[in-house]
Amino acid sequence: MAALRSETAIALEPRRLPRARFRLKEGTAFGWLMVAPPLLFLIAFVGYPFIYGIWLSLEDRSVARPAVFIGLGNFIADARDPVFWQVVRNTFTYTIVATILKAAGGLALALVMNQNFRMKNLVRAMVLLPFIVPTVLSTIAWMWILDPAFSVLNWFLVHMGVRPPGPSWLGNPYLAMGSVIFVNTWRGLPFYAITLLAGLQTIPSDLYDAATIDGAGAWHRFRYVTLPLLQPVILIVTMFSVIFTFADFQLVYVLTRGGPANATHLLATYSFDLAMTAGQLGHGASVALTMLPALGLMIIALTLYMRRR
Amino acid sequence: MVVRGGWRVRALQLWLPLGFFLLFTLFPFYWMAVTSLKPNAELYNTQMMPLLVYHPTLKHYVDLLTQTSFLLWTWNTMLVAVISTAISLVLGVMLAYPLARINFPGSALIAIAVAATYLVPQPLLFIPMADIINRMGLGDTLTSVILTYPTMLVPFCAWLLMGYFKTVPHELEEAARIDGASHFQAMWRIVLPLCTPGFISAGIFAFTLAQNEFLYALIFLTKTDVRTVPVGAIAELIRGDVFYWGQLMAAALLGSVPVAIIYSFFVEHYVAGLTAGSVKG
Numbered sequence: 001m002a003a004l005r006s007e008t009a010i011a012l013e014p015r016r017l018p019r020a021r022f023r024l025k026e027g028t029a030f031g032w033l034m035v036a037p038p039l040l041f042l043i044a045f046v047g048y049p050f051i052y053g054i055w056l057s058l059e060d061r062s063v064a065r066p067a068v069f070i071g072l073g074n075f076i077a078d079a080r081d082p083v084f085w086q087v088v089r090n091t092f093t094y095t096i097v098a099t100i101l102k103a104a105g106g107l108a109l110a111l112v113m114n115q116n117f118r119m120k121n122l123v124r125a126m127v128l129l130p131f132i133v134p135t136v137l138s139t140i141a142w143m144w145i146l147d148p149a150f151s152v153l154n155w156f157l158v159h160m161g162v163r164p165p166g167p168s169w170l171g172n173p174y175l176a177m178g179s180v181i182f183v184n185t186w187r188g189l190p191f192y193a194i195t196l197l198a199g200l201q202t203i204p205s206d207l208y209d210a211a212t213i214d215g216a217g218a219w220h221r222f223r224y225v226t227l228p229l230l231q232p233v234i235l236i237v238t239m240f241s242v243i244f245t246f247a248d249f250q251l252v253y254v255l256t257r258g259g260p261a262n263a264t265h266l267l268a269t270y271s272f273d274l275a276m277t278a279g280q281l282g283h284g285a286s287v288a289l290t291m292l293p294a295l296g297l298m299i300i301a302l303t304l305y306m307r308r309r
Numbered sequence: 310m311v312v313r314g315g316w317r318v319r320a321l322q323l324w325l326p327l328g329f330f331l332l333f334t335l336f337p338f339y340w341m342a343v344t345s346l347k348p349n350a351e352l353y354n355t356q357m358m359p360l361l362v363y364h365p366t367l368k369h370y371v372d373l374l375t376q377t378s379f380l381l382w383t384w385n386t387m388l389v390a391v392i393s394t395a396i397s398l399v400l401g402v403m404l405a406y407p408l409a410r411i412n413f414p415g416s417a418l419i420a421i422a423v424a425a426t427y428l429v430p431q432p433l434l435f436i437p438m439a440d441i442i443n444r445m446g447l448g449d450t451l452t453s454v455i456l457t458y459p460t461m462l463v464p465f466c467a468w469l470l471m472g473y474f475k476t477v478p479h480e481l482e483e484a485a486r487i488d489g490a491s492h493f494q495a496m497w498r499i500v501l502p503l504c505t506p507g508f509i510s511a512g513i514f515a516f517t518l519a520q521n522e523f524l525y526a527l528i529f530l531t532k533t534d535v536r537t538v539p540v541g542a543i544a545e546l547i548r549g550d551v552f553y554w555g556q557l558m559a560a561a562l563l564g565s566v567p568v569a570i571i572y573s574f575f576v577e578h579y580v581a582g583l584t585a586g587s588v589k590g
Binding site: 027028030031032034035037038039041042045046048049050052053056108109112113115117121123124125126127128129130132133134135136137138140141142144145147149150152155186190191194195198199240243244246247249250253254267268271272275276281284285288289291292295298299300302303304306307 | 322323326327330331333334335337338340341344352353355358359360400401403404406407408411412413414415416419420421423424425426428429430431432433434435436437438439440441456457459460463464467492493517520521523524527528538539540542543554557558560561564565568569572573576579580583584
């Protein structure tokens with residue numbers, strides 16, 4: 001293989017060299033000319049806000065008063081704030097549990113859908129609906145499903161013998177966390193399922209045939225053929241989803257506003273409350289920035305991994 | 310995979326789990342529809358079987374369309390989504406084309422930066438962004454969201470389009486260049502037309518993302534006549550502690566319909582966009 005490649009390289013050499021140089025000269029000007037406007041836009045509206053956010057987090061800045069530079073004061077205040085630590089724990093619980101549920105459920109659904117059946121495309125389209133529909137709107141539906149007085153779930157539970165009015169899905173701290181995790185799973189599972197299904201479909205069927213001939217049962221085929229070949233897709237989808245689950249805002253804001261008693265507050269909703277509701281921009285910015293170490297690591301890892309592929 | 314063992318095995322391996330997942334996925338939509346058609350007397354009666362409607366009424370829809378600004382919000386949402394998608398496609402092409410097809414100094418670094426930008430979630434940026442938009446005097450204008458949505462959509466479009474641009478053979482473009490076409494002409498006449506599926510994918514995906522956006526709209530749009538559907542529903546259909554559930558469900562359903570219709574026409578392109586980053590080939 002290596003020998004073959006070097007031979008073709010030599011064969012192509014005289015043609016390739018001038019071509020590359022010709023592209024380099026004119027291409028550079030054209031390339032930068034094209035790239036400059038969108039790049040400036042992103043620098044102005046992503047790069048600058050990012051740096052400005054770091055600056056804000058170092059200030060004591062409320063809506064009505066002039067800003068005062070206080071160094072790491074906001075972060076020190078965060079570290080001493082028991083609510084902040086509760087919010088950090090919530091964010092990790094939410095991310096970890098929801099990710100496991102979505103990955104396991106998504107893989108299961110992908111495997112189920114990787115069989116031949118009628119109306120497969122229709123089913124696939126329907127399965128993706130939770131992911132397509134604006135999150136806020138579907139979350140409003142969930143709010144009604146989990147309503148303290150008129151929950152449809154409780155109607156069934158009560159008719160099955162649970163003491164009325166049944167569990168308070170969004171009123172009990174543990175149930176509320178369970179509920180937001182469940183709704184997040186509902187919304188995100190299709191993303192896993194459809195992407196993993198696409199991954200499953202790239203696995204050549206002769207690999208399964210070969211494994212079957214070698215005496216592998218269904219479990220062994222899954223364990224030694226499917227999983228290893230699917231692993232890169234699983235890794236990317238999971239990292240992707242972890243980033244956006246970790247920084248989730250909409251769902252919790254709509255369903256519980258972080259309540260009851262901060263039991264479902266995530267870093268994003270807590271920083272929103274501080275900055276937008278209480279008007280403490282600097283303090284809010286510092287809470288938002290505490291997401292950065294974990295997020296930054298994930299983002300860098302995923303970016304490098306996707307580029308390597 | 311071939312399933313052996315007749316209908317019992319098939320029911321157990323396929324229809325039973327599939328039915329479970331479909332119930333799980335679709336129930337909230339069924340519940341939206343049923344609730345929106347119930348008169349209040351049924352809605353707030355805990356004795357009646359809730360899964361059925363006994364006396365369906367369109368009252369909630371009529372109220373939603375006549376007593377609230379829902380139609381205006383829908384118009385705003387569409388306008389914002391279409392314009393920010395268009396901007397993002399243009400800027401996305403400008404980024405993706407050179408990065409995918411010309412190996413110029415700095416291109417690798419820019420490609421990494423664009424991918425990383427795509428992954429930066431909004432909650433990391435919204436506080437400084439709110440201050441910037443205020444200082445620009447853009448609060449309560451649709452311009453504020455039209456300007457900020459592309460910050461999420463441009464990196465995504467660029468990332469997706471790069472994949473498509475890379476699949477066009479270099480020879481095509483070079484033939485055009487030898488015939489005297491400029492870089493721009495080669496791109497405009499040769500490469501871009503071949504990548505139409507990529508544009509549809511990126512466009513559909515960007516459009517649904519823009520429709521779905523909530524955080525910036527919540528912060529920047531505080532007046533009724535500039536609101537989008539998600540913010541309008543949260544801020545104005547929930548008045549204090551009073552929930553107009555019939556209207557809310559009608560709004561949730563109607564607000565989802567445009568996206569669902571567009572999506573149903575382009576499912577394949579949508580799925581292609583969804584899986585582009587994670588699945589190769």
